[in-house]
Amino acid sequence: MSINIVQGAALVCLGWSCTVFLLQLVGITKLYRNHTTPLPPPASPSLPENEVPHVTVIRPVKGVEVGLYECLASTFRLVYPKSKLSIRLCVDSKSDPAYPVLCQLVVDFPNFDAQVLVEEEDPILHGSAGHVNNLGPNPKIRNISRAYREAKGDVIWIVDCNVWVAKNAAGRMVDKLFGFQPNSGGGIDRTTPYKFVHQLPLVVDLDNSSSGASAVTKSTSAEEQSLLPSTVPKDNQNRNQGLLAHGGRLEEMFMSTTHAKFYGAINAVGVAPCIVGKSNMFRKSHLDAFTTVSSNPLLHSSDSTRGTGIDFFSSYICEDHLIGDLIWRSSFPGSMGYKNHGLVFGEVAVQPMAGMSVAAYIARRVRWLRVRKWTVLAATLVEPGVESLVCCAYFAFAVTTLPWFNSTFGVPQTWSAMATLWSGAVTIWMSIDRWLTNKLFRLHSLDVDENTPFFARGTARTGGTTQRPFREWIAAWLGREFLALPIWTTAVLLGTTVKWRGRQFKVRMDMSVVEVDDRKSRADVIGGSKPRPRMAGSPDSKDRVD
Numbered sequence: 001m002s003i004n005i006v007q008g009a010a011l012v013c014l015g016w017s018c019t020v021f022l023l024q025l026v027g028i029t030k031l032y033r034n035h036t037t038p039l040p041p042p043a044s045p046s047l048p049e050n051e052v053p054h055v056t057v058i059r060p061v062k063g064v065e066v067g068l069y070e071c072l073a074s075t076f077r078l079v080y081p082k083s084k085l086s087i088r089l090c091v092d093s094k095s096d097p098a099y100p101v102l103c104q105l106v107v108d109f110p111n112f113d114a115q116v117l118v119e120e121e122d123p124i125l126h127g128s129a130g131h132v133n134n135l136g137p138n139p140k141i142r143n144i145s146r147a148y149r150e151a152k153g154d155v156i157w158i159v160d161c162n163v164w165v166a167k168n169a170a171g172r173m174v175d176k177l178f179g180f181q182p183n184s185g186g187g188i189d190r191t192t193p194y195k196f197v198h199q200l201p202l203v204v205d206l207d208n209s210s211s212g213a214s215a216v217t218k219s220t221s222a223e224e225q226s227l228l229p230s231t232v233p234k235d236n237q238n239r240n241q242g243l244l245a246h247g248g249r250l251e252e253m254f255m256s257t258t259h260a261k262f263y264g265a266i267n268a269v270g271v272a273p274c275i276v277g278k279s280n281m282f283r284k285s286h287l288d289a290f291t292t293v294s295s296n297p298l299l300h301s302s303d304s305t306r307g308t309g310i311d312f313f314s315s316y317i318c319e320d321h322l323i324g325d326l327i328w329r330s331s332f333p334g335s336m337g338y339k340n341h342g343l344v345f346g347e348v349a350v351q352p353m354a355g356m357s358v359a360a361y362i363a364r365r366v367r368w369l370r371v372r373k374w375t376v377l378a379a380t381l382v383e384p385g386v387e388s389l390v391c392c393a394y395f396a397f398a399v400t401t402l403p404w405f406n407s408t409f410g411v412p413q414t415w416s417a418m419a420t421l422w423s424g425a426v427t428i429w430m431s432i433d434r435w436l437t438n439k440l441f442r443l444h445s446l447d448v449d450e451n452t453p454f455f456a457r458g459t460a461r462t463g464g465t466t467q468r469p470f471r472e473w474i475a476a477w478l479g480r481e482f483l484a485l486p487i488w489t490t491a492v493l494l495g496t497t498v499k500w501r502g503r504q505f506k507v508r509m510d511m512s513v514v515e516v517d518d519r520k521s522r523a524d525v526i527g528g529s530k531p532r533p534r535m536a537g538s539p540d541s542k543d544r545v546d
Helices: 002-035 068-076 099-108 139-149 169-178 247-256 258-269 284-290 301-306 309-313 319-329 358-373 377-381 388-399 403-409 415-440 470-493
Strands: 055-060 085-091 113-118 155-159 180-182 188-190 194-205 279-283 339-353 497-500 503-507 513-515
Touching: 002 258, 002 339, 002 388, 002 415, 055 068, 055 139, 055 169, 068 085, 068 099, 085 099, 085 139, 099 113, 139 309, 155 169, 155 284, 169 180, 169 194, 169 279, 169 339, 194 247, 194 258, 194 319, 247 258, 247 339, 247 358, 247 415, 247 470, 258 339, 258 415, 279 284, 279 319, 284 309, 284 319, 301 309, 309 319, 319 339, 358 377, 358 470, 358 497, 358 503, 388 415, 388 470, 415 470
Parallel strands: 055 085, 055 155, 085 113, 194 339
Antiparallel strands: 155 279, 180 188, 194 279, 497 503, 503 513
């Protein structure tokens, strides 16, 4: 009986590990095919002007980060008709240190339809006709609500302030959303459009970069540590700060290996929504309809009090997951014939980063997992099994346990054989990751010009970043891999609280959050009076929520 149980467990481990290997193969193949060569020019910018979709670019901003000006300026340098581009830079107050930067951008690029929108001046939140409680507490939704409501045209493109986008990003995103593609005769064909399109995020850690290291302002809280300061002095080196100062390298490793592979694979297979809220584009008319109770049978009558559009999600964290999930599963007669989500392969959203300590990295990952726990529970519970150390252990256990491998290949059924097989599998995994990161960080698929900052030029171009020496790379890889399981255990099994905007909250099963106050038994429920959209049959996904 015990032998049958062990062999049954071995079969499950074999099936799981082989599935993970196959998914990785799919992801790696898609990344290699689309991110290692230059992309063809987009089609939509060359359409007659009256046929070019109008895009409203919304960039929520909070604080000053490394490369903030360049990241935001990349929006103004897009190769897209200016008459079809509206840019809205959103900040919560004029006292935010980023506010002067936003004003300077509008001055520096005067021929654009660009505005700086301040949350404190939003008429539905302030003034005689407004009230601060007209929206929930989600700071990102409150920040961009006015820009969304007053958007020109139908296409909404929400891009976080700390990512840089290449000059043809708008055209390629629009092409994917509307199904435009150039044909061999020089014209433009139409394929099946999408309801929602997005980009692969890639983090570039600037600490110890030979092209320019960062001067970092440290804060006392790991949770609230500023990821990026405002400038990147090229003469500053942080080599003597010790290993614990290089959490950004771990974040860079995670986003360019495990995250990139599975992000690419799941979006290629298209079985479930898998998005990150760094650069997302969709139609305002779709989201407005999907968040209207009378138009969407997935919603309940109680959801009518939550507003429409992005305001519908203002009482909850995980707004990016909720928006993507609702768009994925909703439909109405006018939306038939659309595909769900489309990843614009090759068009990377580059996030420069510096000054993140290992403690800040761990805190960020714990917060990320705790937020995800109740949104995609099944995916979160099995997540350790997709990491190299655990997945290879499953595979080694299966191969050294199942009799077929012993009788067919002579694999010994011993612990030493399992250890040897595990080591070999991990080494192969690591070698593939090294090869993949080298390919991705060349950034061959991105369009560059004289305005491209060094962190977005890649390792293969003059004036770009440099390839990580193997000694530095393997240290970051091992650190990331060995921290993965302890971080998951801490986040998923040993707590439910997160620190959000300087306040401590407990994440509840409906994704509303309750403020925790140790001084007295007080609980301020955020989102509790506005229940999450209850949509039957919600599929699990591998969403990464930032």
